[in-house]
Amino acid sequence: xxxxxxxxxxxxxxxxxxxxxxxxxxxxxxxxxxxxxxxxxxxxxxxxxxxxxxxxxxxxxxxxxxxxxxxxxxxxxxxxxxxxxxxxxxxxxxxxxxxxxxxxxxxxxxxxxxxxxxxxxxxxxxxxxxxxxxxxxxxxxxxxxxxxxxxxxxxxxxxxxxxxxxxxxxxxxxxxxxxxxxxxxxx
Numbered sequence: 001x002x003x004x005x006x007x008x009x010x011x012x013x014x015x016x017x018x019x020x021x022x023x024x025x026x027x028x029x030x031x032x033x034x035x036x037x038x039x040x041x042x043x044x045x046x047x048x049x050x051x052x053x054x055x056x057x058x059x060x061x062x063x064x065x066x067x068x069x070x071x072x073x074x075x076x077x078x079x080x081x082x083x084x085x086x087x088x089x090x091x092x093x094x095x096x097x098x099x100x101x102x103x104x105x106x107x108x109x110x111x112x113x114x115x116x117x118x119x120x121x122x123x124x125x126x127x128x129x130x131x132x133x134x135x136x137x138x139x140x141x142x143x144x145x146x147x148x149x150x151x152x153x154x155x156x157x158x159x160x161x162x163x164x165x166x167x168x169x170x171x172x173x174x175x176x177x178x179x180x181x182x183x184x185x186x187x
Contacts, residue, residue, distance in 0.1 A: 016052045018042045024063050024105065031107035035059065060108050061120075067105070068123040071098060075130035084137040085144075089181055091134055095157065096173035100165040128154055135184075144184045156180055 022042040026033045035056055039049040053059035074094050078087035099106070109120075131150040138144040159176055163169040 012052075015042075015044050015048050019044060019049055019052060019059070020063055020066055023059055024067070024102070027060065027063060027108040028102040028104040031104045031111055060105075060111075061123075063105060064109050064120075065123055067098060067102065068126050071095060072126045072130045075134050079134065079137050084134070084141045085181065088134045088138055088144075088184075089177055091130070092157065092177045092180070093173070096160050096163075096169070096177070099160050100163060100169045100173070106161065131157075138184075142186055145186055148184060153180070153184065156183075 019038065019042045023038050026038050026041060035049055035053075036046055038059070039046050042049070049059075053062060071091075071094065075087070075091050078090050081087070082090065128150050131154055135144060135148050135150055135153065139146050139148070157176075157180065160173055163172050
């Protein structure tokens with residue numbers, strides 16, 4: 001290994017991070033944006049982009065995977081900082097913000113993956129795991145009914161995807177969250 005190898009690795013990481021950051025914003029704005037336009041906005045050549053992400057699908061899945069990892073980390077952080085029910089509500093709010101401010105990313109994801117959603121299994125599982133952690137903490141605190149299935153709750157949260165990102169979604173999302181948490185509450 002040469003002395004320049006760590007620098008090249010650091011440069012490669014920086015390029016990858018720059019591409020992902022630009023792609024996140026660009027895909028949210030326009031799900032059909034070209035990879036060439038993303039490379040240009042990221043300040044890298046097309047070859048660099050394709051070296052990291054050989055296909056559009058690979059780039060879109062990497063952006064989505066990063067978003068899901070952040071949402072997963074938010075669950076853990078909130079549970080360390082707040083009462084479990086407050087953590088659950090805030091996590092749902094964060095999920096709503098992510099869904100509605102990055103709506104184009106969802107469209108790009110659908111375009112990139114088509115009807116075969118098998119590539120999304122890991123990210124879906126990460127979301128389900130985050131919610132399971134929040135529900136378990138709430139069950140232990142006695143704030144939700146025992147035995148709730150995180151996958152069913154996640155399906156109910158799917159209503160967030162029906163909100164208009166250009167409308168008054170924040171109030172509507174809050175209504176969905178309040179309705180859902182009331183339904184989950186211990187009796």
